[in-house]
Amino acid sequence: xxxxARILIVDADPQTRSTTARLLQQAGHKVSQSSSSDEGFRLxxxxxxxxxxxxxxxxxINGCEVCQRIKSDPILGLSFVILLSGLxxxxxxxxxxxxxxxDEYILLPVTDRDLLARVQTLLxxxxxxxxxxxxxxxxxxxxEDMPALICRFLPDGTLTFVNDHYCRYFNAQPxxxxxxxxxxxxxxxxxxxxxxxxxxxxxxxxxKTYKHQVLAPDGTTRWQRWTDRALFDRQVVPVEYQxxxxxxxxxxxRNQALQESEERYRRLLELTFDGIAIHSSGGGIEFINSSGxxxxxxxxxxxxxxxxxMDFVHPDYRAIVLERFRLLDEDKHAPLIEEKFxxxxxxxxxxxxxxxxxxxxxxxxxx
Numbered sequence: 001x002x003x004x005a006r007i008l009i010v011d012a013d014p015q016t017r018s019t020t021a022r023l024l025q026q027a028g029h030k031v032s033q034s035s036s037s038d039e040g041f042r043l044x045x046x047x048x049x050x051x052x053x054x055x056x057x058x059x060x061i062n063g064c065e066v067c068q069r070i071k072s073d074p075i076l077g078l079s080f081v082i083l084l085s086g087l088x089x090x091x092x093x094x095x096x097x098x099x100x101x102x103d104e105y106i107l108l109p110v111t112d113r114d115l116l117a118r119v120q121t122l123l124x125x126x127x128x129x130x131x132x133x134x135x136x137x138x139x140x141x142x143x144e145d146m147p148a149l150i151c152r153f154l155p156d157g158t159l160t161f162v163n164d165h166y167c168r169y170f171n172a173q174p175x176x177x178x179x180x181x182x183x184x185x186x187x188x189x190x191x192x193x194x195x196x197x198x199x200x201x202x203x204x205x206x207x208k209t210y211k212h213q214v215l216a217p218d219g220t221t222r223w224q225r226w227t228d229r230a231l232f233d234r235q236v237v238p239v240e241y242q243x244x245x246x247x248x249x250x251x252x253x254r255n256q257a258l259q260e261s262e263e264r265y266r267r268l269l270e271l272t273f274d275g276i277a278i279h280s281s282g283g284g285i286e287f288i289n290s291s292g293x294x295x296x297x298x299x300x301x302x303x304x305x306x307x308x309x310m311d312f313v314h315p316d317y318r319a320i321v322l323e324r325f326r327l328l329d330e331d332k333h334a335p336l337i338e339e340k341f342x343x344x345x346x347x348x349x350x351x352x353x354x355x356x357x358x359x360x361x362x363x364x365x366x367x
Contacts, residue, residue: 037061078129082102082119083102185214202230314339329357
């Protein structure tokens, strides 16, 4: 069962105040009322309401000032505030109200349905924030048990939280790391790049994944992949970053070895006098060596990458080639046969073709 929200109404007009209170009470909320800013602030201190509705044109001080006073309080600042006004209705007045910290600015008159809908929307947001706050203890329990590097840090890189896995990785205790700067683990030449990565996060794009090298406790240089999330204050200023990381040294080393192997293979293909092409199972050419490009009448391999292999096959042989593609899709070898190709200049040439299924850039392909 949903717990009723605590709502405070600050309005000097007794009829408006009473009507609004009745509407909100009928919706199941607990409502308190005040006719002045001072009394309203006192009641807010006593009850810590979830939502405060303030008439912008109070007789003692205006609603914007009351809102600023509430939002500057470390405890009351967590309450959501709606400013209501039937007099200060200009766009400038609305902007000032929102700049004062109001979460909503409603122009009067307003229908009961509209007012209630806006109140309920803000309360849903408030409940979500409260649930997020309540889950902090559960969050700590989960992250301590996760087999991942988890930390939080300030914009200058100062660590504010590290989990057990992070401590074990760097062979340290939490008290040795919290309060220290994580840049101590990053090689000098990569520090500016790492800072640029997390500093680029915005409210619209608060998450980013990137990799960088780290200096391990044993003196070796390793690779890590991190996913950073920026955490913003009410002024949308990043105040902290939450980061989840993993060691990817072995993966990076495997990729480097694969790239080096592919480069050696590519150089061998370029040295052979036979025309060699690699294309996808759909027929799109992804690589062709210089001899193959020359055979098809191109000045450079780049002219043919992205074109379809089938476009160079003579129409009389296309059914045969399609059948060979089917065999290759079944991971079978396509034996040597004679075909006819059509060069870029239209000349027909006789060729001998054999093909095998391979993996190219981690995808099935045909050579």
